[in-house]
Amino acid sequence: xxxxxxxxxxxxxxxxxxxxxxxxxxxxxxxxxxxxxxxxxxxxxxxxxxxxxxxxxxxxxxxxxxxxxxxxxxxxxxxxxxxxxxxxxxxxxxxxxxxxxxxx
Numbered sequence: 264x265x266x267x268x269x270x271x272x273x274x275x276x277x278x279x280x281x282x283x284x285x286x287x288x289x290x291x292x293x294x295x296x297x298x299x300x301x302x303x304x305x306x307x308x309x310x311x312x313x314x315x316x317x318x319x320x321x322x323x324x325x326x327x328x329x330x331x332x333x334x335x336x337x338x339x340x341x342x343x344x345x346x347x348x349x350x351x352x353x354x355x356x357x358x359x360x361x362x363x364x365x366x367x
Contacts, residue, residue: 280296280297280298281296281297282294282295282296283296283297283300316330316334319331320334
């Protein structure tokens with residue numbers, strides 16, 4: 264990795280968190296790392312997917328299409344994963360806490 268191309272062109276898998284940018288804010292040193300960039304890219308992708316889904320689902324005439332079926336399948340799959348990990352009681356408690364935080 265000494266060729267100046269950085270971690271983008273690395274020949275070996277590298278799972279370390281690397282600092283990409285260092286800056287100072289209010290007297291504190293802050294670092295922008297590869298983890299921050301990855302999370303931002305994933306969030307941006309999810310937001311774009313949600314906006315596309317919103318537009319596609321508003322154009323339905325009452326009958327679900329293939330896209331709506333795919334979105335519902337993904338939502339139900341994630342719902343099942345959360346319920347299986349937290350249990351029914353924990354899931355209900357989690358939903359009530361999250362909904363209370365958003366609606367206040």
